[in-house]
Amino acid sequence: MTKSAIICGGGISGLTAGIYLGRMGWDVTVCEKDAELRTAGAGLNLWPNGIRVLEKIGLRPALEKTGVFLDQYRTFSSEGELIAVEDVKGWRETYGAPLYGVHRRHLSKMLSDALGRHNLRLGHEVASVQQDDAGAVCTFGNGETIRGDVVLGADGVASAVRNSLFGPQEFSADERVRWRGLFNVADVHADPKTEVEVWGTDGHFGYLPMGGGKAYWFAAADGVTQNVEEVTGFFGGWHGSAVPAIIAATNTSTIIRNGLRDFVRPLKNWSKGRVTLAGDAAHPVLPGMAQGANQALEDVDVLCQCLGSYDGVESALAAYESVRIAQVAPVVKGSRALFDFEGQNEVAKGNKNPLFDRYHRLAERRVI
Ligand SMILES: Cc1cc2nc3c(=O)[nH]c(=O)nc-3n(C[C@H](O)[C@H](O)[C@H](O)COP(=O)(O)OP(=O)(O)OC[C@H]3O[C@@H](n4cnc5c(N)ncnc54)[C@H](O)[C@@H]3O)c2cc1C
Structure with missing residues (x-):
């Protein structure tokens, strides 16, 4: 009998x-609270x-059309x-x-097309999840209910599914702020296949192309937490680097601020019975290692492999979380350390980007 998943x-x-399980022959329903996918x-x-x-x-063909595979990563x-x-x-x-x-919007469209x-x-905003021996039921804010063999809470940092399973969690009190903005590669003569990171004593800045002649930058600095003028003032002063020109080429209406927190204590479990979590719902992570979405994708891979290889849903979910909780923990920790500029000392001492030792260690382990 065809198995069903409510995501x-x-x-x-x-x-x-949804795509992965669909390709495994499952009947899949992805429920999104917003009226349109993230734009x-x-x-x-x-x-x-x-x-x-x-x-x-x-x-892979869709990825090639949607964004850009990069050739180099340069650190200044x-x-x-x-x-x-x-x-x-x-x-x-x-x-x-x-x-x-x-571009996030383009990735979203590519995935929803697939x-x-x-x-x-x-x-469809999920309000709560219940389960019995035969399946799990999601109840939505619009009053609708949908039943499936398994429910996946992929509903982000403020996950309602997680609340339904484990109640409210304690987030770190110290909000971290990251700024991002968009610019045209040609305006600053940047290489369209190179990512760049720039480290200063009390902040860092990076940028990367995302295809179609467009690029985005990300930045964080001590005390630069409130408004766009602080950002342009601070990074506009990094003379000698490419950063002031990028700031000047950025339409300030594209600059966005994100206040970020991770958990004080990681969740001990991600699953209960037929219901589990993936991505930010399971493990909010600061973007110090740019791994949040990547870890979410690894979660999905392991989850789907387990669902495909165990007879019972509950044993599959137990196997999934036992693999992934251990794998994600050092990434969450390492991302906070890098965000907190501990990396700056490593840059100064080692003449290298501290991200790469961490990434090489992470990438060398294969998921199951
Ligand atoms: C500034 C910043 C920069 C980042 N840079 C990177 C990077 O370069 N690389 C990287 O890998 N990661 C990065 N991340 C992290 C990455 O964005 C997240 O880890 C990733 O988006 C998590 O995906 P997700 O599907 O788990 O959650 P989300 O992308 O948050 O998606 C959750 C979805 O669930 C929906 N939803 C919420 N509640 C409900 C509900 N009750 N019912 C139904 N639907 C609901 C939401 O509307 C949303 O569409 C960055 C994050 C930030 C903030």
């Missing part, structure tokens, strides 16, 4: 899980561990000194896929 949340993890946001940096999952479910000091060059094009041989830049409109219910 709450039409973000990266929810849409990918806001800037770009996204996907790494080989995430790209491998998307390519595994047949999305805020005075413009070249600190490190990483050949990321060679990562297809080393790690099975290269580094990728994409899922198919008939599997997606917009305007």
Whole structure:
């Protein structure tokens, strides 16, 4: 008999899980609270561990059309000194896929096209989840209920499914702020296949192309937390580097602020019976290692492999969480450390980008 999954949340993890399970022959319904899929946001940096999952479910041609596979990652000091060059094009041989830049909106559209409109219910905000021996039932704010063999909470940081399973969680009190903005590659003569990071003593800045001549930057700095003028003033002063020109080429209406928190204590379990979590719902993570979406994709890969190889849903979910909780923990920790500028000391001492030692360790382990 065909198995069915109700997936709450039409973000990266929810849409990918829908495509993956659909290709395994499951009957899939992805329920998104908003009336349309995410259109806001800037770009996204996907790494080989995430790209491998998307390519595994047949999305390589779509990825090629939607964003850009990068060739190099260059690291500079805020005075413009070249600190490190990483050949990321060679990562297809080393790690099975290269580094990728994409506009979030375009990624969302690519994933929803692959899922198919008939599997997606917009305007469906999950309010609670119940379960019995035969299945699990999602109740939505519009009063509708949908039953399935398994329910996946892929509903992001403020997950209603997680609340339904485990109650409210304690988030870190110290909000971290990250800024992002958009610019045209040609306006600053940037290489359309190179990602760049620039480290200063009390902040860092990075940018990457996302295809179609567009690029986005991300930035964080001590005390630069409130308004756009602080950002343009602070980074506009990094003379000697490419940063002031990028700031000048940015239409300030595209600059967005995100206040970010992770959990004080990670969840001990992600699943109860037939209901489980993936992505930010299970493990909010600061973007210090640019791994949130990539870890979400790894979650989906392991979850679907477990659902495909265990007879019972409950044993599959137990196996999934036992693999992934251990794998995600160091990434959440490492992302906070890098966000807190501990990396700055490593840049100064080691003349290298601190991200890469961490990434090489992470990428060398394969998911199950
Ligand atoms: C500033 C910033 C930069 C980042 N940069 C990167 C990066 O470069 N690389 C990277 O890998 N990660 C990055 N991340 C992290 C990444 O964006 C997240 O980890 C990723 O989006 C998580 O995907 P998700 O599907 O789990 O959750 P989300 O993308 O948050 O999707 C959740 C979806 O669920 C929906 N939803 C919420 N509640 C309900 C409900 N009750 N019922 C139904 N639907 C609901 C939401 O509307 C949303 O569509 C960044 C994050 C931030 C904030």
